[in-house]
Amino acid sequence: MSVKKSLINYFKKHLLLLFVIILVIIFVTLLALVPPQILRIIVDNIILKGETEKLLSFSILYLATYLLIGITNFIKELVLIILSQGISTNLRKEMMLHVHKMNYINFIKNDAGTLESYFSNDVDAIDALITSGVISMIIDSLKMIGIIISIFVFSTMFGFLSIAILPLIIFITFGFKKLMFKAQINNRKIEGNVNNLVLEGLDNIISIKAFQAYNYFQNKYISVLKNHYQTIKKSNFYDSIFSPIMQIIKTIVIVLIILISSYNYNLFGISVGVLVSIIDLITDLFKPIENLGMELQTIQKSMAGIKRINQFFEFEASKCQENNVNIENFEKNIRIEFKNVDFEYEKNTPIIKNFNLIIENNDKIVLKGRSGAGKSTIFKLISGIIFPTYGDIFINDISTRSLPCEIKSTLFSILFQDTFFSNGTIKEELTLLKQNIPDEVIWNALEKIGLKHRVNSLDEKLNYFDFSTGEQVLLNLARVIIRNSKIILLDEMNAKIDPLTANKIIKLINEFAKDKIILSINHYGENIKNAKIIKL
């Protein structure tokens, strides 16, 4: 997947929208040229000829064109918003799909905040590309061409004149925008320093306070702020002077046109109406050029966003194979087999080597070993978070690489060391959004873990911070009870859980997991009935 592909996919699905956009572009461009023409007619053919009776109808016509312009502009904005929102929504969907495929190691290397920033900052940049980038640029370029053509229609000489001054205006505009952009980048860099320093202050606040190094840090901050102020001054200057200069140039051009026209009235044969309209058109010519400079910047910025999102899509996917697996295979006995399994995160530092194990007949297995021996690696291997570097793991003769989501959701329950919640309702949290789970089953589970009295309705939001650490683990256990799956994996018990809760958890598991495979780590083991201990 890439940004380009995502865009193509979107447009393929929304051909009508594309058509409307093209239509709008044409209309917006053409309509902008109409008012000066009407104005010329009003001045030359009506007012100067004294045709009062036609005046009203033409002034209504003049308004009507403005009405049309207003409406098309409104539609333009609307379509652009719909388009940009559609594209960014689509892109975010596809990015999240990529998250589901991403290799385990990517989650270790990048923290969630970093990954999230691709979804917000970079997609927003692409948003801007559409709303105020590419399409506006097309419209403005066309407008510019349209205006010059209109000037040609009025007067060939002024047509050539405007073509002659056009490069100058574009040169000045783009020159300034370039300077501004450079100053802005500088600003942003120093703005980054300011940010980092605040973060540094927050991170190091204990030392600053303990050593009472307030002045040291404050001075450091002020010197960066002053530096920031100096650079910003530069870009302020450019920002402030650009528009006044353009206005002065515009005036000079207008005066030039009037002077040339008055130099020899008969030679050029310019009527007042034409003159007024040309002045109008010249005034209009400056706007799109100014916009073009801005749009170019937006596009430049968005390009960086596109590049980053493409990098995001390049985060390696885990190597699983999509396979059609019959769900009936897993309805009776379950047999898990590790066959000559090697695993390493980095080359030549194997975590486990040549590991062989068969789990069947509702075995209860306890893994023991020092930390780093690979206990949790084995968990991750079974649940398909990671795959063996060498060898393979089979569940009922199907490799974990080919186990689809759907089957995993009925096959495994895992009680993790740390709890996790997703800001959902109680029902959503406990079922993990799995459909078709009757409410009684959920209430039943809540009763078993002894928290039924704390819940009023399954559809209320689960405020997990209202529950103690132990209760949060119990809620996670309720998930295991609800799933009622054939394989249960029990992670090491969190050090924060009090012994009472721990006993309760083990009792519950012993109760309902008689006919299930249990694989557990460390101290759960002592209390799980009929457990085999495997030392790693």
Next chain:
Amino acid sequence: MQQRKLDKISTYFLNHIYICISILITGLTFNGLMSLVPIIQGKLVDAFFLRDSLELILKLSVTFISFVIFVQINRFFKRYFVRLLANKIIITMRSQSMKNLMNMDINNINAENKGDIMNKNLGDIADTAEGIRKVTTEIFDTIVLMLSYSISMLIMDLKTTIIVFIFIALAIFSSSILKKIIYKATLDYKKEFGNNKLKTLTMIKNELYYRSLGASENYQNNYENNLNNLRKKSIKAMVFQGSMEPIYNIIAMIGVIFVIYLTGQKVINGVWQIGTFSAYLTTFILVANKASKTGKVFNAYQKAKVSWERCKPFLKQIDMKEKYNISGNLKLELNNVNFGFNDNCILKNLNYCFEEGEIIGISGKVHMGKSTFASLLTGLYDYTGNIYVNGVELKNIQKNETENLIGYAPSNIDIFNSSIKENISLGKNGDYVQAAIDSQLSVDIENFPQKYNQIISHSTANLSGGQQKRLAIARAIFNYPKIIILDDPFNSIDSLMAKKIFKNLKTNYKNCLIFIVCNQKDILELTDKVIYFEKNKHCLENYKLLINKCNSFKLLMQGVNE
């Protein structure tokens, strides 16, 4: 001069009163004279139409250009000064908010609100300043400009102007009616946006859980629904915010019929010249444009207000600090002290007394409160009971000012983005080389290309674990503070070097009270006393006595886990 309160917005204008006056003068000049530009341009067109002499037209042209240049120079200065003001405000606000930030109670800072604190200190301040700039600009460019255009229109043609102003007013009115809807739509959108951001973050965080439980697909569907919702809300908000302008413009432009019809007749009847007609028309179109943009003024004001309210608490005046002088032989007394970060390691009933010259080992198994005890001695955290330094409450000393009382090496060092020298001294004068020698950091500094001026970085510390530890020690012992607290200082330092450092501490820091968190037998043996933490228990003894008295300490020292 009496300092003005920085959490009042007027302060910022009063502090930069000259800039404000300059903005006022240049702004009024520019916007006031702008309305004359179409009129002069109209005169030029008239001169063309009436076939005046080239000389006259030339004169008029020169006047026109000089006038425009004068107006635009004013405009430049107005724009520049407004930006200057905004940036001066940013500096003042930021440095004040940093003071407030450093003055914050440590107990109120945690991982969850770090982001919020950052936002208030950076984003909201920038937004407030930007808001002030925008509001000022809009007041001049919309309101003053519209007024000046209106006056010139009224002078040109009273009757027509009054008629067309009905529509201008209608446009402004309709934009203000929609204000509430816009506000609500924007709020809805922002809320949904926040939700979505949180959802994305949660999903990324939980992805591996979902994956192992086969729930990823369910959550993807849920996420897609959420995104579609967001899309609808954002389209609504954006349409109301940005795309209504053409509609207001249409309303305002209705008056153009009257402009052309009524003033056109004036030209036909010879009352007006054609140039006046074009000047009037141009001015009207400009006013109509401005009228459709009045919403911007409200928006800019609303936005600035929200940001200002958020960053205001960080702009409070900070009370003057009292200075404490600790003199005489140091005595540190703990009187019935209770303390705990969370439910896990609570320290209860601490009653101990330490004196200058002692080296105290702090020992115990994981999670028994060793580090907690060390951090307690910094006086920065909320404890109950009393900790007296020569009879003065430590909490009060640390809230105020003192010199060189505590040197603290936390288990994870806080590194500043600056040179080694500054990282040791934290900007204070003193013999940083000696501190580096005593902490054995000097051995490594010799190998740095820039020696003591080597820059190290806050985020990706370019120091090894052992170097970081020794830097922390060097900082803690720099300038011989009265109390030195070292939290697990010899971790990732080999025992030979650790002993050397310990020896240096013992010989060169005789006037200091030193605490060392550590479980290394060969170090603890050399201390004067050891404070040992067990579950719900603690005791202070000489090493040898403790070994005999306390079995779990003995086992710990033998390296046997229970």
